[in-house]
Amino acid sequence: MKSKFPEQSKTIQTDIVLPGDTNSLNNLFGGELLARMDKVASIAAIKHSEQIVVTASINNVAFGEPVPNGSILTIEAKVSRAFNSSMEVFIDVWKQNKTNKEKLKVNEAIYTFVAVDTMGKPTKVPEVKTDKDLEALNKNFNLMIDKLKNQQEKLIINERHEAWGNLARKLAHEIKNPLTPIQLTIDRLKNKYSIQISKED
DSSP, X not given: OOOBOGGGGOEEEEEEOOGXXXXXXXXXXXXXXXXXXXXXXXXXXXXXXXXXXXXXXXXXXXXXXXXXXXXXXXXXXXXXXXXSSEEEEEEEEEEEOTTOOOOEEEEEEEEEEEXXXXXXXXXXXXXXXXXXXXXXXXXXXXXXHHHHXXXXXXXXXXXXXXXXXXXXXXXXXXXXXXXXXXHHHHHHHHHHHHHHHHHHO
């Protein structure tokens, strides 16, 4: 069973608050918000475990701001820790109105889910890779890229050396061979200046 990164279970839901979801103050019911968060968190847990999941507990719920009727609500959840058969899912909630794109965080919580088989018995879930694992993966990837760049640079240098070597051998061959264009040109120049020198004498 392969371990997974939190981003692999990341789940985002965007919805709108309707009049039927609000209390007498025209704000979203707290229970309604918890139910929406439970659904999104359960999907994240299912993505991670690839099993049926049930809610075990809700911890550290913090209601920061009321959510008025008509608000656009965004819920984001991902598995932050996994044990033998249980998973902790961290959830963030933001709101925004129809005329302002800026998001304001209104809630966060940690839900705990247990993965079960078709008989309802707890079943093992994958481990969660930590940020350190991700950093190590990125480091190894960057080292591999650097190594490839160094190999490419060495290859270019070797090709240049080979090209200069070929040119040097060609020039040496032409200089030694009196019938080559270079040697013929040198001979013509010698003759030309020899004639000029003779005339001047």
